[in-house]
Amino acid sequence: MSNHVTIAGAYEIPPRRYREHSSIDLFRMILGGALAEWQISPADIDGVITTTGGDITGHDTYIHGRLISELGINASIAETMNLGGGSHQAMVNRAAMAIHEGRANAVICVSAGKMMRPGLGAADAMVRAICDYNLEGPYGPWIAALYGLVATRFMHEKNVTAEDLARVAVSARKWALLNPEARQHEAGPLTIEDVLESRMVVTPFHYLDCSLPSDGGGVVLVTRADLGREWAARPAFVKGYGEYHPRGTVSDPGSLIETGAVISGRKAFAEAGLTPADIDVAQLYDAFSSTPLLLLENLGFCEPGKAAGFVNSGAIDPGGSLPVNTYGGLMSFGHTGESSGMSLLVQGAKQALGTAGPTQVENAGNVLIHAYGGIMFYHTTMILGDEP
Template sequence: MAAISGKSAIVGVNEYPKRRDPTVTALQIHALCAKAALEEAGLTKDDVDGYFTSGVGGMPTVAMCEFLGLRPTYVDSTSIGGSSFVSHVGHAAGAIASGLCNVALITYGSTSWSQLTAIGTGGRAQGDYWDQFEVPYGPTTVGSYALAAQRYEHEFGGTVEKRAEVSVATRKWAQLNPDAMFREPLTIEDVVKSRVISSPLRFFECCVISDGGGAVVMTSAERARDLKQKPVYILGVGEAVSHTSMNQMADLLTIPAKVSGEKAFRLAGLKPADIQVAEIYDSYTITVLLSLEGLGFCKRGEAADFVKGQRTAPGGAFPLNTDGGGLSSNHPGMRGIFTVIEATRQLRGQRGKAQVKDAKVALCHGTGGSLSSGATAILSIESR
């Protein structure tokens, strides 16, 4: 086990409960969630000496520290897409273990639903150098994932029927979450018959667009034991980046999860079979299949079989995205932080009807951009 393993813990979490809220701004969500997460931990704003965020202006932590009245001595605005906040957990774990900060606050807020933001289908404007070789052709976020899904179908014969298992299982978890955006029953047939957004991906294979956000508070394992919540220890973390243009992705079916996952498992001294509950960023069905393979839960090309027969649904052998995920619960744009919040609540035993019995070790994984980045964190209720 590595020097960071078990040295820090999550001691406070909060998720903004509403999915459609035209009365709130993104900055308000950051602020309200930060306050609630610190209160849950039994800490105050004056305890915070490390701050992490992404998705706010050009200098995210500078802007948010002004807005929140924070003056930390350690900040990190790492922006690698939706996985950023899982990456922040890793960076905070390292900073706490090495003494660079003691109380880390991570916040996120966005009002994509209220602002009618077309996250996956909006098309892209030119900004960076490499855009001149991609943007003239009409890339969309869903289109990038669709390139991988098309290739997956070609190489492994995965079909919409097989991918639909993920959408349907995730909806069943959402039905156990009163806050989830969509809770109506969903069948394989519903998914298969839904309209094509970017072939081969269909409507019910795409995450929802919601408002929302959240906050996570971390501190040292020592201090965590004196606080209000059962500490959830960080055992292993990893991150990886691979490309921003899809033409630079060496293998469309090997995503950064492979590198980030291997590192997280190595640092934790654990293997995929040790994971009892998994929260894996489900921007699209294909994201889940490629992540399951990349993280080592199954072999390359076997994820469609892995999720077959509702294995990831409530009561199934592999509890996955137990809050209803991005496919049914919420997706304000960068969902990574919710994987951490849900895993923490599962390990504390706070999930009521959605509780995975005796869950002691959880995995969180975020994917960012167009399969561009990955960040993994392995959490446990035991410091080991």
């Protein structure tokens, strides 16, 4: 699509437990931080796209109106979107399409999230949000268990071991040790044994196979390419996008492990005119340690059954042939609920912008970001590049 669309700025607050801050407080922290950095004014912006406000116990789907009002802008496009963890690239795509068609020039895409603990009154809301309440809910599923069903099948079909899963968490920690913003930056290195010795949550996941519940959020500035060149030293070009939604519950028929990423990835590569071999950095949604392995295969980076060997070789670590989750991932950076996918997007965009600081990968020309919402349901793949 979009030789004409860039991401000109990417900003994220460090993920933490901002317990004393509401969702709207977080939106203000994110936008305040970004506006101080970007040096733009209200007249420059004509679009606002946001994920939901509030939290799982009560989502605010009119948050875009509140933000337009607070920002004092007149918007040509404005929308609250929700594809769960897949929302953020869909937001950029929505903005990019409007810019491509000449309907907008510069669009703020923003997201804030608070990850609630299931035990804190959010349990019923969460069951209703993530699964079929009547036919699945009575059996006691929750997010980790639903992922556990997919991971058990993946391990069975691909001969993947608990050690292989743990190695993904080890890699995420290696990156977090380089990133001062990551929640586990000072937690020290992780070993496979550490992961296997942590308590079992749901099979096959130990505690350290799981992402780290956090609050936070981020924002990207999506613009016409000429504005991107003006506002960024090296804007990130939106080169390709793919989206695919093949199912809504794990009980639906079809393969559990050949996910919608196969098709969303194929679409994004086709649009960008690239292949997996052209990608220099990949941000792959890692709600649990199993998912990057599955995505490496589904997106074509590894032949079926080869992802575990690839990860064990150090390929996704700092200095590896395909750096993955270069900011520490949701496992060691933090999983910010409604905003989780924004971390992958912001950190992927920073790699393409050349502003990733201590985690910057040299020659990060093409960056692939894959996120999804639900239990690997709502898939979005985006490819950014340092040239059109």
